[in-house]
Amino acid sequence: MMNLTLLILIPLLTAVLILLAKGLQQIRVIGLAGAVAQLGLAVWLLKSFLAARGAGNNATYLFESNQTWFKALNINYHIGIDGIALAMILLTSVIVVAGILVSWTMDKLSKEYFFLLVLLSMGAYGFFISLDLFTLFFFLEVAVIPKFLLIGIWGSGDKTKSAMKLALMLMAGSALVMVGLFGVYYNTHTFDIVQITQQGIPAGVQKFFFPFAFLGFGVFAALFPFHTWVPDGHASAPTAASMFLAGISMKLGGYGCLRIAALMPDAAHTYSWIIILLATIAIIYGAFATMMQTDLKYINAYSSISHCGFVILGIGMLNKTSMNGAVIQMVSHGLMTALFFAAIGMIYSRTHTRMVAQLGGLLKAMPFISTVFVIAGLCSLGLPGFSGFVAEMTVFMGSWQNPDGAYRLATILSGASIVVTAVYILRATGRAIMGPISAEHALLSDATWNEKLAAILLIAGILVIGLAPFLINHLIMPSTDAIILQMGKVNILK
Amino acid sequence: MNYNILIQLRQELVLTVLIFLLLFIKLGKERSNESILNFVNAALLVNLVAGFCCQETGALFNGMFNTNTLIVFEKGLLNLAALIISMQSYAWLKHNKNVIEFYLLTLTSLLGMFFMISSGNLLMFYLGLEMSTIPLAAAANFDLTKRKSSEAAMKLILSSAFSSAILLLGISFLYGTTGTLTFSILTAHINGNPLQLFAFILLMAGFAFKISAVPFHLWTADVYEGSPVAVTSFLSVISKAAVLFTLVNILYKVFTPIANTWYWILVVLAAATILIGNLFAIRQDNFKRFLAFSSIAQVGFILIGISGSSQAGAASLLYFVLIYIFSNLAAFGVVSVVSALTGKENISDFKGFYKTNPMLSWVLTIALFSLAGVPPTAGFFGKLFLMLAGAAKGNYGIIIFAALNMVISFYYYLRVVKSIFMDEHATPIEKIAVPAVSKLAMYICVLGVIVTGLASVVYDYIQSISFGL
Numbered sequence: 001m002m003n004l005t006l007l008i009l010i011p012l013l014t015a016v017l018i019l020l021a022k023g024l025q026q027i028r029v030i031g032l033a034g035a036v037a038q039l040g041l042a043v044w045l046l047k048s049f050l051a052a053r054g055a056g057n058n059a060t061y062l063f064e065s066n067q068t069w070f071k072a073l074n075i076n077y078h079i080g081i082d083g084i085a086l087a088m089i090l091l092t093s094v095i096v097v098a099g100i101l102v103s104w105t106m107d108k109l110s111k112e113y114f115f116l117l118v119l120l121s122m123g124a125y126g127f128f129i130s131l132d133l134f135t136l137f138f139f140l141e142v143a144v145i146p147k148f149l150l151i152g153i154w155g156s157g158d159k160t161k162s163a164m165k166l167a168l169m170l171m172a173g174s175a176l177v178m179v180g181l182f183g184v185y186y187n188t189h190t191f192d193i194v195q196i197t198q199q200g201i202p203a204g205v206q207k208f209f210f211p212f213a214f215l216g217f218g219v220f221a222a223l224f225p226f227h228t229w230v231p232d233g234h235a236s237a238p239t240a241a242s243m244f245l246a247g248i249s250m251k252l253g254g255y256g257c258l259r260i261a262a263l264m265p266d267a268a269h270t271y272s273w274i275i276i277l278l279a280t281i282a283i284i285y286g287a288f289a290t291m292m293q294t295d296l297k298y299i300n301a302y303s304s305i306s307h308c309g310f311v312i313l314g315i316g317m318l319n320k321t322s323m324n325g326a327v328i329q330m331v332s333h334g335l336m337t338a339l340f341f342a343a344i345g346m347i348y349s350r351t352h353t354r355m356v357a358q359l360g361g362l363l364k365a366m367p368f369i370s371t372v373f374v375i376a377g378l379c380s381l382g383l384p385g386f387s388g389f390v391a392e393m394t395v396f397m398g399s400w401q402n403p404d405g406a407y408r409l410a411t412i413l414s415g416a417s418i419v420v421t422a423v424y425i426l427r428a429t430g431r432a433i434m435g436p437i438s439a440e441h442a443l444l445s446d447a448t449w450n451e452k453l454a455a456i457l458l459i460a461g462i463l464v465i466g467l468a469p470f471l472i473n474h475l476i477m478p479s480t481d482a483i484i485l486q487m488g489k490v491n492i493l494k
Numbered sequence: 495m496n497y498n499i500l501i502q503l504r505q506e507l508v509l510t511v512l513i514f515l516l517l518f519i520k521l522g523k524e525r526s527n528e529s530i531l532n533f534v535n536a537a538l539l540v541n542l543v544a545g546f547c548c549q550e551t552g553a554l555f556n557g558m559f560n561t562n563t564l565i566v567f568e569k570g571l572l573n574l575a576a577l578i579i580s581m582q583s584y585a586w587l588k589h590n591k592n593v594i595e596f597y598l599l600t601l602t603s604l605l606g607m608f609f610m611i612s613s614g615n616l617l618m619f620y621l622g623l624e625m626s627t628i629p630l631a632a633a634a635n636f637d638l639t640k641r642k643s644s645e646a647a648m649k650l651i652l653s654s655a656f657s658s659a660i661l662l663l664g665i666s667f668l669y670g671t672t673g674t675l676t677f678s679i680l681t682a683h684i685n686g687n688p689l690q691l692f693a694f695i696l697l698m699a700g701f702a703f704k705i706s707a708v709p710f711h712l713w714t715a716d717v718y719e720g721s722p723v724a725v726t727s728f729l730s731v732i733s734k735a736a737v738l739f740t741l742v743n744i745l746y747k748v749f750t751p752i753a754n755t756w757y758w759i760l761v762v763l764a765a766a767t768i769l770i771g772n773l774f775a776i777r778q779d780n781f782k783r784f785l786a787f788s789s790i791a792q793v794g795f796i797l798i799g800i801s802g803s804s805q806a807g808a809a810s811l812l813y814f815v816l817i818y819i820f821s822n823l824a825a826f827g828v829v830s831v832v833s834a835l836t837g838k839e840n841i842s843d844f845k846g847f848y849k850t851n852p853m854l855s856w857v858l859t860i861a862l863f864s865l866a867g868v869p870p871t872a873g874f875f876g877k878l879f880l881m882l883a884g885a886a887k888g889n890y891g892i893i894i895f896a897a898l899n900m901v902i903s904f905y906y907y908l909r910v911v912k913s914i915f916m917d918e919h920a921t922p923i924e925k926i927a928v929p930a931v932s933k934l935a936m937y938i939c940v941l942g943v944i945v946t947g948l949a950s951v952v953y954d955y956i957q958s959i960s961f962g963l
Binding site: 070071138141144145149164172178186 | 806809863868869870874878879881882885886888890893894897898900901904905908909911912915916917950953954957958
């Protein structure tokens with residue numbers, strides 16, 4: 001039997017040890033050891049999860065544990081995971097290892113830096129294992145402050161403004177979530193996701209509180225029109241923080257949206273067209289806005305808005321395939337965007353510029369980094385063989401299943417955005433990686449061992465999903481099926 | 495001889511003995527400030543512990559004075575806050591030649607609050623209130639060389655006198671319509687006739703003055719700014735808490751027949767208080783003014799919790815006050831040390847503070863996050879539970895309003911954190927040698943901020959001793 005609390009305890013222990021450590025060398029070794037241990041734990045968790053499923057354990061949530069926290073208010077520390085949560089945990093642990101590896105030479109206030117990174121990851125783990133809305137909300141907010149400090153202290157450019165903007169918008173998002181959760185609590189007298197799913201929420205209550213909770217999480221997932229924190233936040237953040245932000249933090253939003261839709265199926269069906277409308281706008285707007293960017297980080301940040309739109313689109317379509325696609329897209333985008341930010345960080349630390357126009361011919365000086373950059377780009381534009389293709393394809397197939405004309409139009413428009421993606425990715429790659437190289441850039445060195453390791457880890461993840469999509473499908477399909485089935489049931493009862 | 499009376503009055507008696515002891519010390523031979531401060535801190539610790547030594551409930555003097563587990567706990571909270579403030583003022587009081595007078599004034603005020611909390615009769619309540627207010631006005635004037643300090647004292651005494659007069663008018667109307675001042679008998683005579691309602695509104699206005707709820711908050715910022723930091727923290731934590739405890743006691747026990755009326759009064763007061771407090775806090779640069787307005791906003795949140803008028807409402811108030819003691823005093827502690835040793839009290843002076851004083855910066859940051867209600871600090875739980883209690887009435891409008899205001903408050907707390915960590919300053923505050931006692935007080939506060947929230951036993955205990963409507 002697994003104890004999921006370990007997933008919180010390991011980061012906590014790592015954070016405490018980092019505080020006690022002396023010197024960069026000790027700090028980063030402890031950080032890496034903690035992250036690797038966590039990755040190992042996540043893999044072991046996957047193994048025991050699949051073993052339990054193989055043995056015929058069909059419970060929705062495995063490794064459940066339920067402890068009373070605030071007895072008088074019926075708040076419990078209830079944890080457990082299904083396939084979706086496990087996929088997210090795996091994603092998080094991979095990105096944390098990669099993030100710590102790329103921060104290997106961070107010498108400015110390194111203790112605080114690694115401490116905050118670990119704290120941020122702890123919030124994410126706690127969020128994904130929560131089966132109680134209160135704990136879920138608790139961990140959601142735990143992850144906000146580290147982001148603010150990471151961007152504000154170690155960032156670049158107009159960092160304090162970006163940090164402030166990000167923190168305030170995310171706080172506003174969580175305030176909306178809080179209102180939604182209170183509404184649920186007062187009509188079901190519990191925060192427990194499992195119990196709420198069983199007893200259902202009155203349709204009127206759902207319709208009133210769903211927008212709060214869904215849009216609240218939507219802010220985290222960069223849903224249009226609450227996406228404005230994304231470009232500035234990502235561009236100003238230090239490399240590892242950008243990776244965490246796009247790879248983990250935005251997934252908190254997507255995952256939250258999915259859970260809220262599952263909890264309030266009536267409202268999800270009612271508002272489905274609004275969700276899809278917003279998602280389509282995000283996809284197209286994000287793609288076109290990316291075309292106009294000249295800074296590599298801004299390019300990736302705006303394309304993240306577009307890509308996260310696919311997650312919301314998949315959730316909004318409310319069928320098995322699209323839901324599956326949404327989850328795969330979350331994992332795929334997490335890996336891909338982290339890889340992209342890592343590559344951009346490596347380029348920036350050498351050339352000290354992120355402007356596409358000032359770069360060129362990097363392939364000659366740094367073949368490894370350039371290759372990583374190209375792989376990330378190809379994955380982003382959805383080339384078959386990489387995870388991006390699998391994810392977006394699944395979302396499109398799922399959304400096409402919806403026979404409604406307007407929904408099909410949304411699908412077509414979203415699909416068309418891939419062409420735009422190809423334009424900006426190929427253009428940026430062509431300018432920065434190919435072509436003649438400037439004299440000063442020609443002398444620059446290629447990736448160091450830690451950067452290589454981080455990139456290889458992320459690329460491995462992308463390739464596994466891209467070449468063997470059945471693996472991740474095997475993991476998440478039963479869970480998305482269960483969610484759709486449950487949503488349907490409540491619908492029929494009504 | 496009946497020892498019961500001694501046991502029931504133990505918290506008041508210990509305090510009284512301490513006050514007289516201090517008087518004798520003052521009369522006796524000259525002693526060093528350090529030895530006096532150490533003695534007082536030890537005595538306050540004894541005072542805190544003594545309160546919890548034995549549980550005895552009952553009423554004394556024909557119901558004038560009540561005591562029960564809840565009241566003992568409330569007084570314990572105030573004792574704790576007094577101890578922490580005293581420890582934090584070490585650096586300031588060490589070189590002050592009137593150190594004994596400071597304690598005489600503040601402890602007398604504390605004693606008055608004890609009688610106010612325990613009161614079972616409006617007269618007793620009024621006596622306690624006055625006894626707690628007048629010494630504080632003198633304490634506000636403690637920086638004898640500063641004009642601002644005497645201005646603060648003047649403002650405090652005038653506005654207190656004014657609010658007391660309103661309160662007294664309310665009490666006399668109430669007496670006129672019901673013929674009694676005893677809480678237990680009063681309830682049966684409350685029927686909500688217009689004169690009674692008028693009396694009630696006067697009473698509420700008096701209370702609102704004391705807890706500086708909007709629109710009765712105008713004295714707060716000036717008084718907080720002018721007074722010495724120790725007195726400011728005393729005013730913003732202890733004196734507010736005491737009045738809030740009494741307010742809940744009176745609302746939940748005496749004015750139950752008109753619960754619907756005061757529910758709406760509370761909601762309107764809460765909404766105005768949160769909003770105005772927040773909007774003014776944004777524009778402050780003086781740290782004490784900043785904390786004054788932020789504490790006004792906090793009171794608004796507390797009023798939301800009280801308006802829930804359930805057991806959870808009372809419990810969430812107590813719980814929040816406990817957390818507020820830790821978080822606000824941690825913030826005041828840092829300001830107090832910095833102000834005592836450098837004389838700097840502005841937020842803009844704290845730019846680049848992290849480079850020179852990392853420990854103090856973290857204490858201040860954790861405290862501010864707790865005030866903003868960010869997990870894993872206790873402030874998160876405190877605020878959430880207040881709102882959960884308030885939402886119990888099904889009035890989601892006020893909850894949405896409060897949630898949005900939490901974002902505004904988040905902005906101004908973050909602004910301070912930004913100054914500390916991210917801004918540069920040509921001449922930042924130099925490295926400060928914090929006295930060991932003050933350091934200990936800060937650690938206690940930080941520990942409290944972290945543990946009180948995560949350890950649910952604290953809330954469970956508070957809930958078990960609270961009562962609802």
